[in-house]
Amino acid sequence: MAVMNKKGKKSVGAISTSSLPDVIFMILFFFMVTTTMREQELFVRFRLPEATEVQKLEKKSLASYIYIGPPTAQMAAKFGTAPRIQLNDSYHQAFEIGEFIASEKDKLNEADRVAMTVVLKADNMTRMGIITEVKQELRKANALKISYAASKSLGY
Amino acid sequence: MAKREVQEINAGSMADIAFLLLIFFLVATTMNVDTGLQRVLPPFSDQTQNQEVEVKKRNLLLVFVNKFDDIQVAGERMDITQVKDKAKEFILNAANSPDLPEKVDTEIDLIGSYPVSQGVISLQNDRGTSYNKYIMVQNELTRAFNEVRNEVSLQKFGRSFAELDEKEREAITKAVPLKISEAEPKNIGGK
Numbered sequence A: 001m002a003v004m005n006k007k008g009k010k011s012v013g014a015i016s017t018s019s020l021p022d023v024i025f026m027i028l029f030f031f032m033v034t035t036t037m038r039e040q041e042l043f044v045r046f047r048l049p050e051a052t053e054v055q056k057l058e059k060k061s062l063a064s065y066i067y068i069g070p071p072t073a074q075m076a077a078k079f080g081t082a083p084r085i086q087l088n089d090s091y092h093q094a095f096e097i098g099e100f101i102a103s104e105k106d107k108l109n110e111a112d113r114v115a116m117t118v119v120l121k122a123d124n125m126t127r128m129g130i131i132t133e134v135k136q137e138l139r140k141a142n143a144l145k146i147s148y149a150a151s152k153s154l155g156y
Numbered sequence B: 001m002a003k004r005e006v007q008e009i010n011a012g013s014m015a016d017i018a019f020l021l022l023i024f025f026l027v028a029t030t031m032n033v034d035t036g037l038q039r040v041l042p043p044f045s046d047q048t049q050n051q052e053v054e055v056k057k058r059n060l061l062l063v064f065v066n067k068f069d070d071i072q073v074a075g076e077r078m079d080i081t082q083v084k085d086k087a088k089e090f091i092l093n094a095a096n097s098p099d100l101p102e103k104v105d106t107e108i109d110l111i112g113s114y115p116v117s118q119g120v121i122s123l124q125n126d127r128g129t130s131y132n133k134y135i136m137v138q139n140e141l142t143r144a145f146n147e148v149r150n151e152v153s154l155q156k157f158g159r160s161f162a163e164l165d166e167k168e169r170e171a172i173t174k175a176v177p178l179k180i181s182e183a184e185p186k187n188i189g190g191k
Helices: A002-008 A022-035 A075-080 A096-105 A110-115 A128-140 B012-028 B079-094 B129-158 B165-177
Strands: A063-069 A084-087 A090-091 A117-122 A145-149 B035-040 B058-067 B072-075 B076-078 B103-108 B113-115 B120-123 B181-182
Touching: A063 A096, A063 A110, A063 A128, A084 A096, A090 A096, A096 A128, A117 B035, A128 B129, B035 B129, B058 B079, B058 B129, B072 B079, B072 B181, B076 B079, B079 B129, B103 B165, B113 B165, B120 B129, B129 B165, B129 B181
Parallel strands: A063 A117, A117 A145, B058 B120, B120 B181
Antiparallel strands: A063 A084, A084 A090, A145 B035, B058 B072, B072 B076, B103 B113
């Protein structure tokens, strides 16, 4: 050793970075797998109402979404501008909600069914008529936990 | 030039590429949190008309939003800014007034005996009410309950409701239950 030191600086070999890509790829795959690209195409436009007392939705996997609002610009030519209900990826009538809820419940396992939450994403200009109809259908379908989607605001 | 050794491919930039992909995914994934006002609907029953649970008049605060988005609380017309205070007064009934809800002493874990208000806020709307206003009113009512819970929590535990742990929160929730009834739809004043 002493001899070596005398000889001068021993160059420290460059740290091998060959495993760095593997590490990074691992992180990458983790992100790719965990991010659910639930990109449901929206056929209705909505601006959520604002509220101050909003709560976070706890379990997203237990949430089913119902969108209510006027058809988007491309669909407006065909469907007009009256508010529509979107379930999955098409327009539906209020009475079809029962079926929708049943299929959503089927996707969950037995224990989680009670905790299923229906998130109502409705445009703030909608009239309550259509929303009341939806609520009635939800009651009939026994999906009683609902969440009126609203964005957080600081109040008036 | 007969035999050239195949050089090792430089893998140094591989990490950069992977990083690039990683950053793309990090940026592209929207972690949007769904927020909203959570409610529990009453179970459906066919004979809705006769099924109305009898509630003493003093225990009921009627909030009605008509199709012009006017708000009426307990018979008087109100601005949205007044709703919360009215609701709070109703929930608390601090003076034990005979016109405001009665209280029943209930044994609750951690708190002990607490006079739980029997009041129910009934929110009614017209078919023509705008969703925006409806949510605003819902929000105000929720705010009233949250403020009352906060007050009770400060009084009992010396901390705000948000700082309580699970059990204490449950106790407070029992002491001040969120009783907002979203009544059967009514169509008052025609279409």
